[in-house]
Amino acid sequence: MNRPAIILTSKFSAPSAQKTFGRYVGYMARKEALEKKEYLSDKEKSELDRVETQAKKLDQKYNFSVIKSEEHSKREKEAKELIKKKSIFDLNDKEFDKYLGYMVRIDALNHKKENSKLTAKEQSELEKIGAAANRLSELHATKEKVLDGVFSSDKNVVQLKDLNYIREQLNEGQKNNSVLWQDVVSFDNSFLKKKGILSSTGILNEEELLKATKKMQSVFQNEMDPPLNNMYWVASIHRNTDNVHIHIATVERDPRRKLINRDGISQPKGRRPQKIIDHMKSSFANELIGSSELTKELSQKRQTIREAIQINLTAQVEQPTFQAELNEFVKILPESRRKWFYNKLNEPQKKMSNHLVDELLKDNSDFKKYKDLVWELQNDRQSLYGKSKRNNKNYAINQLYGKEGIYARNGNALLADLRKIDKQANHNQRHRVSFKEKVDPNKYIQSALEEIYKQKSKKENVKSSFDESYAPHPHGKSKTRNIKGHYLKKPFITQSQIRKIKSNQEKVFEKTNADRESRKNLREFEKLQNEVEKELE
Template identity: 30%
Template sequence: MSGVNQSPGVVVVSKFISFNSKTFSSYIDYMDREEAKRNKSFNRYSLYNDYMGNPKKTTGLFNKDTDLMNDNEKLDAKELFVKAQKNKSILWQDVFSFDNKWLEKQGLYNPRTKELDEKKVKDAVRKSIGFAVEKKCIAETCVWNGAIHFNTDNIHVHVAICEPNPTIQRGKRTQKTLDIMKSKFVNELLDSKENFLDINNIIRKDIVDSKKNSKIKEDKKLKELTRNVIRNLPKDKRHWHYGYNTMNDAKKYLDEMTKYYIDTYKKDEFKELILKLDKQEDVFKETYGVGQRSKFKDYKENKIDELYKRMGNAFLTEIKAYIKREDELDKIVNQKKINKLYSNKSSKLIISKKELKNIEKALSNEFDSIKNMDYYQRLQYKIDNGINI
């Protein structure tokens, strides 16, 4: 394929061995066999670290916190690895290998001076290994160190991980974990997160959020499509979300709204989004290799789907607010109708002469009763005080 590397720019391989394994993984094949012959005890863990720090093959060991471990730090690390083997820990071995031409193209390697941006490579390793040990729940119990090697045609990084006091006995990682490890490594290495951020900003801010500030409320086409959405909404308001299956009838009109809105108001922003998505797809092709198209083929489509989903939900938010306002107005109107109805009934209320006479009689009797009570109280007062009646 023209313009695209047939082989991947980055390869990440992960394996593990048990403390008593009789066979070495492909990583151990890199070790210095002459040194292995001299080492009668053949301690794999310490030997691996000796190889990792071999100055003829690497610029030195690094770990989670240090870019270049000193002699004391290396000695401490070796003792921890020996302790890990004695305590029957698993030894995880990871290799991050590069196509040097890919490194050159990304501005990470100068083939003339043989200079590599080691800081960036080490930080990318930290990001990847950090995820791996978190996923295994050994971030607080493991130790690891790594080394960049230049002794082959492809620059590569070896990493060794173990637990001095083991907490788990299963070393296998899932394919999903391995894929994410590589993704985090590549994204950190290429600062792809910046491109991702640009893509997300275009989707969320430049296209979706800016709709709130745009003068489209009088757009007749959008009004028509909005009415079509409302007519096809499911009865249950809890289902008024773009992703619900019950929204399928309304969703086609929401998608039409999004397409019309983009074509009419956000054509330039959408064009910029497509350019950035294509650029990111090219990076994926060169990084993962054309044979791994499944790793990136859906990225562009997924991002466009995400845009339509966000736009759909944004339109639905406005539709919900509109319907809520209409419901409240209906309640006010209905209440006014009810009040008017009662008011009309009151004004037409007719009391017969007989009913009026009965009311007057009852009031008169009650008044007489009060007067009589008052008279009785005055009479009792005179008797009690010896006053002549």
Template identity: 25%
Template structure:
């Protein structure tokens, strides 16, 4: 929009003003609460904070509140007491005004210019939605409000007065100008809720959501970027600008890569979802015109070139879908590389294990043969040794026996001693033989343990192989479920 273009006046205006408890306007509003409609209409200037903004209404509707469309005399009396109590407790009084361009009301079927009938029920409901924003987080201060619809030739408007029965004690210490301020976010939300309730664009936005979520983003989930050369090139180019940490791969976090993601999204919807995207753009233009008519020309004209929030939603959803596809692709490639590396290591280990096994077997055979040979030699020696000793001892014994036969004295005792020595010698020989035999058995056990250790290592490797193959089967099963 250029400077020469005519400025668009908003069809709906929302303003808020406030006064302290000692203000004459506060007292006047209380005084006129229980007056009839004609009296309140005639004395509107006495309690309205918008005399500079609008003149006296031609006609005023009855009071309504959060719960009542029409109020009995008893209910009006109770309302007046509550406003008096709020004033006594030093509450501020806020006055909100919602003003319409009557042409907009006529265009949207809320006002009949011939019969002068307004759809007051719809207006009341929109006011309640808007005022509900002030109490959505609870109503600790017990906010109460009353409102009435005022008719003018050009601008029908709704006047709302609100007070707090229990003002916050900390706020009472502040200057009244500060106490009455509302957060800009709250004011914007109040206006937005009021307008959206009257626009009745639910079906319109539902159609936009279907175009975005189901048609365009939904089709991308089913279409692999590997099928198209340009898509593939854009995808791989985007990969170079993504953060190394895959946990950061989210559309809201990838500032550097976002232009590349948006470029890819735009290319996809323009070439693969042409009809849906054209319909989407047409609806966005229509909605922007409607919003401009309602909200008017913004002070900051650069806002007119900002993308519609549904456009931003499209690129966000499409971007996250693309990023997820790329993440799955990278994950699959990493898995393939790891599997290939594993198979190489597995083959290498098999060859090394086979050679090591053959060498160990050969070495063990040589050691076993040597041990057996040495063992046989020692066994022969040990077996023959007692007999040789026995033979020598027998010769000695016979010699001694002959000497004893020819000697005098106690021949019998000497013979017994010799026999005892001979028996002891036999026992020592047998004990020595057993010890040597145990030593040979120990050496044999050591050799067997070495063989067992080699077998155990091979078994552990085989078990690891089985576990990896099990993981592969599980992955294939999960892939099957996703399909």
């Protein structure tokens, strides 16, 4: 598989491990700092061994490092590092108060900077507290105190003043014993540029990322068992690395998770099945590239293409070249008409069906557009999920040649018309042996059409004779003439019709007086009988 354009990296932590998780993060930060040093003293080497041992113990006990992600690539490694770092939502109260203080002071200094020049001391202060704020969080406020790229389950625009409210919602969830789920969606910037979400000048369409995130979170909430109760989440878009990425933190303010026992500690079950994570990612991607609109357009074109098959068959069925191809196709079809369905055919039969569909639709613009759209979606999916070597994972192959693909649908439309032709040529008799077994297979379609026209002509002649026998008299008086085979008789009921009426009356009586189970069985029998009759047709 090639590297996908979108990576979803996920983790969760149980509420019982929140304080310990802070210690784990501290160990990992110290470990990273020591490992960056070119030379270590004996004391530092000893400390590194101790830190690694303690971090390993905590990790084994609480599974902190169990992170679900995809692909062994630079972006995957980057995403794993991002999800381990502390964000604004992980800050303790003291750190958070300090961060708010920094942001208020930065805002005041920037305001002064716009109206008058800052002193050297103020400029130095601005640089220092800016660096300090960045160390605590990657969030940045605009002049209007709006936090760039931050949104939540109930706010599309988040201001600096909203941070206290947001923390209260997350804290409420954790206080009520909620799992904290954290996700990072990381992008290949070249894909975002290709889809017009990131401009060549670096302008990011955050509105599209917001809509896709909301769609993904809706899938997360509804597919969990049970669904997340009173869910709250907050997301922030970051651009401080080589690739755009989104951090998302989620809690249940009123948890409904099943409690499990781990190492003697009761805690809510937070692990998400892989199929939910996969669906979260696919829903995000589909919303981002607008595939739902393309899918709707494909659905509309499928119907018009199916109608075009039947219209074009009527137009071309008299052409000698097409008749020869139809005869070759019918020649290899099964003997019984009941097997004239695309998915009941073998590969050579399907191949011939596909060829005829192409012939009938060679000038159809909807068919060409359909195939172009399918391959456009396939290329998008390949960019999103990587290239698969398995055909059953290939979107375009499935949409064109799968069991419900365009060739199957139109092959069935063609076969439906051929079944109709064969049945009419057989005088509408429910013969198991098709009409093609009665004539020269090399002249099947010609013989079938000739027989149908002959029957039609005969009916029209009979109708014409019947009409003439009742033609008005030239002088205005009607004159009835007896013609052989036509008699003026009063309406009467035959013995066959009487038996049928009696049988129907008995059925109605049985239905009315039978118990509920008997009526149900009778309905099932009648339904089965109707299906058998339709198949025999």
